[in-house]
Amino acid sequence: MSSENRQSNVLAWSLLVVLGGGLLTVLLSYSPPVDISVEGHRIDEAFGYTTRLITIYFAIVLFVMGYCLVRFRARPGHSAEYIEGNQPRHLLMTGALAASVFMLIDMRLIATSAHDASEIFWKFPTGKDVVKIQVLGQQFEWHFRYAGPDAKFNTADDVETTALLHVPKGKPVLMQLRSKDVIHSLFLPNVRLKQDAIPGRQTQLWFQAKVPGDYELACAELCGLGHYKMRGQFIVDEPADFDAWIAAQSKDAEEEYDADDKSANWGWDWEARN
Amino acid sequence: MHDAHHAEPTGFLSRVVFSRDHKVIAKQFLLLGLLFLGLGGILALLIRWQLAFPGKPVPIVGQYLFSATAGAISPEGYTMLFTMHGTIMIFFAITPMLIGAFGNLCIPLMIGARDMAFPLLNMLSFWVAAASGVVLAGSFFVEGGAAMAGWTAYPPLSGATATPGLGQTLWAVSLFLGGVSTLMGAINYVTTILMLRAPGMGFFRMPLSVWGLGLAAVLNILFVPVIAAALLMLILDRVANTGFFVSGAQPGSAGDPLLFQHLFWIFGHPEVYILILPAWGIVSDLLAVFSRKPAFGFKATAIAMSSIVVLSTVVYGHHMYTVGLSPGLGKAFMSLTMLISIPSSVLFLNWLGTIWRGSIRLEPAMLFALGVVFVFGMGGLTGLFLGAITTDIYLHDTAFVVGHFHYTMAASVLFGSLAAIYFWFPKMFGRMLCPELARLHFWFTFLPLNLVFFPMLIEGYGGMPRRLYEPTSYKYLVQFQPVNQLITFAAMVLGLAQLIFVWNVVRSLWAGERAPANPWEATTLEWLTPSPPPHENFDVIPEVHRGPHEHSRPDVPDRDWIGQWESQAPAAPQTPPAPPADSEAVAV
Ligand code: HEM
């Protein structure tokens, strides 16, 4: 390689590193929507440490690769070494490295994730203070139903909203999801959860919010041409505000109740399971 | 089985169109794949335009393609675009290139056979694939337009009520035909590898490309029938009202939409390995050739690939963590999924072991092979988050998934195909490609590609759902518009850079330097034949004396390679035989 050639190579690489580094910094400055739930941090943490570990792992791989490409480049007087890599010591080394990567990175993620799935996110709360909500997906709106003062669903005092979810701060919220037409997926970025709503099935989702505010909810599963419009408002209230809201809405609902309107009374018996 | 010489057919039709010669069929598949790759790429750019500049008229082509909406893309158009982009790229671009073209070219040549075991079946496999491509491309022009349910086509959305058009039915019919073609090819590949290996070609002397292609064929034989069954049921649901996948809102009413998801992913997960296995094999071989060393841990690589094949059959549930799996099932699928990282690490370590202490020649094919190592690393590692239940619950159906699978599937397989093209083009067409243009092509593909797919990971972590016609419809996503524009700009550069490749290929076909028999000083059997190889490949079936990557053996003087066909090292440095003067250079 001529020295001029080498110089322009060095220039190109430095330019690349500077530009790439700058871009990476800008990109990494983006973060997910603020986590407002009691348990969402578990997902952020699992994401965080796995990211750090694989970054280190990948950096090592790339470093070795880069080293080889520079150090072992074909040139006059240099020749390759005949290594088959089939000796027991090679296999042992490869096996040990692969196994330790698995134990250091994967096992930890598996353990956390398995625990969090079966003990937290998929362990549905019971008890008196659970706020129960029924969710119906429909092209292209989310419907939510609260039992109202009588604590029974599909009765005159039910509160029903469209594209608007109210929950109180500090209480576990349990949802049952169904779909009227195609598959939808209720996505609450601020609590890090999503759950499909599937015709012919009933699914569940639970979380507990801790920061009052006005957030957004989405549909994550392609459900047709209006999929992108299937947005909703997601409001976390102080418990007293929530109770007041339910009471007021429920009163309005009772006045407008029409027992024969099948499509308006889409709720179901809470205990019914599939 | 197939030992006697057959006379070479002479008519144009039987030589070029309805040929049963595996090398001609390879070229046909390559052409088919490249054409669809171009189409799929154009669709991708249109998707990107909409994501970066929602609702703005598409420059230049918009007025012709979307005249009804004054050049802007409608939600309908957008849904068609990503559905058809995904379908075309997977089944009509990548599959024909790696499996169709290089499966056909490499398997017989590399194992020392005169042709495939079933040449007629081979020809039919191509023509069925072509027919299914015509059906799919034609579906753009039927009333209501092309399919609109995503490449995964989950019912009930893909059913007749939600998506009534003929396009969606044609989509299913086309994929069914594609499955028939793939199955014909796979049966042929497996039989050929089992029955037609040259004397001395034991399984552990086969090049890793053949391992990858053979293992992919085994997966195809096992799982294409599953997706074919699902497609058939979908077609019946649509045209005969059967209701396999249709149900009402009440739990337990009639059919079950989830049945389709199970069938789809039982096939769909192995499918991603079907696509990547040939690329892994090719990369393993190319790294060895261009490092002038044996592939490090050859047997371990072959066994690692085989164990991934086995594991890939029992992990599909990781695509369904959000449907309401029972926790026990979810955890089982998660643990099995994560196990795949052990053999994957073995592959990586062996690749590094191969270049370690080599004498590395950065030919274009080598650059692309190294590119695969990089992008597959990105894809494999980001896959961890999607294999683990809790992180996947957040990331599922976001742009993170799109970034991840483009790294693993799109980028790796694309680079694998390009590496294969740069490597075997001289053998296929008897001409050399221009290496300077090829290097330019590499850098203008590799750099923008990362600017396309890496930012998608960021957007996905930021909560951006995929398949979103208008990202700005969510307030929390507005901040990502500059990122979307960056991706789109990079995608345009990426698209334009492919013109360098097209120019290089076209130029070389007419005016490229004639290729010698063994331009890369490689050791596998295809390099024994002239470039391009004659009808039936070998005058005499060669005898195989050693493994596939015998480079830099200390006991071979003067040369850093010794062919599988050579019984002993030649005494003096040998020049490879010149190509025959009248070789049919550029027939496609
Ligand atoms: C190289 C240039 C490519 C670009 C710029 C590109 C870009 C995109 C974009 C923007 C989407 C839409 C994502 C969304 O809806 O949010 C997409 C979807 C997709 N792409 Fe690509 N892509 C490329 C190549 C490929 C290749 C080579 C493959 C094949 C292996 C592929 C397979 C897919 C699939 C399966 C989908 C999903 C479609 C769906 O959602 O139904 N892409 N791509």
Ligand SMILES: [Cu+2]
């Ligand atoms: Cu949706």
Ligand SMILES: [Cu+2]
């Ligand atoms: Cu999978």
